[in-house]
Amino acid sequence: MADFNMHILVCGGTGCKASQSELIKTNFENQIKAHGLNEKVQVVLTWCFGFCEKGPIVKILPDNTFYTQVSPDDVAEIVKEHLIKGRKVNRLLYKDPETNKPIGDSKGMDFYKKQLRIALRNCGFINPENIEEYIARDGYTALGTCLTEKTPNEVIQIIKDSGLRGRGGGGFPTGLKWELTRQSVSDQKYVVCNADEGDPGAFMDRSILEGDPHSVVEAMVICGYCVGADKGLVYIRAEYPLAVERLKIAINQAQEYGLLGNNILGTGFHFDIEIRYGAGAFVCGEETALIHSMEGKRGEPTVKPPFPAVKGYNGKPTNVNNVETFANIPVIINKGSKWFSSIGTANSKGTKVFALAGKINNVGLIEVPMGITLREIIYDIGGGIKDGRKFRAVQTGGPSGGCLTESFLDTPIDYDNLLAAGSMMGSGGMIVLDDTNCMVSIAKFYLEFMLDESCGKCTPCRIGNKRLHEILAKITDGKGTLEDLDKLRMLSTVIKDTALCGLGQTSPNPVLSTLDHFYDEYLAHVTTGTCPAGQCKTLMRYSIDAEKCTGCTLCFRTCPVGAISGEKRKVHQINQTLCIKCGMCQTKCKFDAVLIG
């Protein structure tokens, strides 16, 4: 029986495969056999390491050696030197970009520092339904420290010094928010956790609540202690059933263990948490609307001031923080504000969780230090664009955000830079777009979302967005004019200036952002009637390549509207006035004879 004591991991991600990583694996296997090591060393193919620019990657276990840009010809040397003589092949080792020194043990590589899990520290690590596993990972230690060793003002000072800003999108300094709520005088105060994650494609908060609900519970108690509240409420959308269930289990366990309820840890401090369900309205992620919804009223925002810190739930001072913000708190207390503020950029400290989606190879949940560049996220973590296509843009900030183009790839990501780039941090959805995504259609998609979510209270949002959407639809149908482009901009600006709440004021952002960065694409739609990305179906023209068509009649028989004519073994034609651009003929044709243009 084989008794492997060494494993060679060869990256089998798309990028590395394209650089012959499968041949590398075969070469390894042959060499290992030739040296009689096949009972000792095993070669396996892995999924993408995410570090495609340095691929193909070969990692050797158990010594954690990380070889980059390995070619099939390098294999013999690795086997001879590393496997047999135990000497690492220096020239192939990953080199520290600053010192240019080769790094032997991959644990010291900066590549692993591109992702740092603070808010996600326990996600995928502990059993979320077992409080003891959380306690074993220093859980509730921060609460214990705060209640027994620190005054509320001291804790607030730690949070202020850490530089933590709200992770729900706005980026308001968390410590300051706590201080404001603390300063409000009242017989009753509340702590609210905003778990109403509404951006399309964002699932950070759900993942935290499903993977580590106790971190949020613990942070809410700490917050209650600081602001002087004895009641916490979690506002969560009912369409997150598993997150709700795990949160309920966590609350029950914390009560059972005496970490919630009366006289917590014998300090005389009381705090309890209840859950409130939302029906999934996007606007209820805005704190005033959220509070109204919790009170049983319509989920409509109201003008601030008064801020919830002064007059919130039931008219009492209320501190509202987002799930991810809370998840950071216990770590900041345990590790100190200095540690936290050493991560990130000048005005944005710590890390941010992003949900990577769209045309990217490694779709997933990542947590990166503030100040990382989009290029690092897409190419070093995300494994690059799907199918080797060309990067087009990244949509951040959800329907209120905007698009970041190629020119922003090397801009450090933080609250301020994203705003300056015409987008925003938002809650952390990051949708990657490639050259097959039509930017006009993207703007239309987000506007459709806003039309659904508009409460209808003010005219600019209710009617203005409807008109914006009509113009966009006209453009993607090929009926737009140059004047429409001016109208789009003018109307967007008016809505931005006059809508009542944040939802309305930011709803034209995707339109403005795509107009700014992809004006040429709008122009192509209205002047030449073409969609450069080939996404707008009505603008496409299907035709048959006379040289490739064999007259098999398959398309003729497939066409649902009888737009194709032709005789057996003769070239077929498509009648453009009848064609509904369904694309069936192209899918069915076995000879690639149907052209789109």
Add this chain to the structure above:
Amino acid sequence: MNKIKSLADLKKLQSEVQSKIKLRENGNNSEQLVQIKVSMSTCGIASGAKETLNYFIEELERQGINAIVTQTGCMGYCYAEPTIELTIPGKPPIVYGYVTKTKAKEIIEKHIKLNEMLDGIIPIAYSSIDN
């Protein structure tokens, strides 16, 4: 469960559970157990993580292999759900993606029983606050 009544109580419980886990992970006795964590957030479950979890529990029991199979939250590898993390005593944890029943069977037969790794490992590419 007795209520935790003070910070000292909490610290005591903490060191108890920590040593329990440490024993499980680093113990040098023959009772060391193979540990499997199945990523069970909404997305994992939607991709079949529940079937994977049940299969591991039933199959390991049927074969008389002593192992701890637990659920955990999202590991972040949404493109490769269901995902699992397998820890063989004394070895670093290995994450596998696309773990269907067929793959789970292979993992038991090859990796757990023969220490033979399988294609389809997901490289862990992040640092945590512990180090």
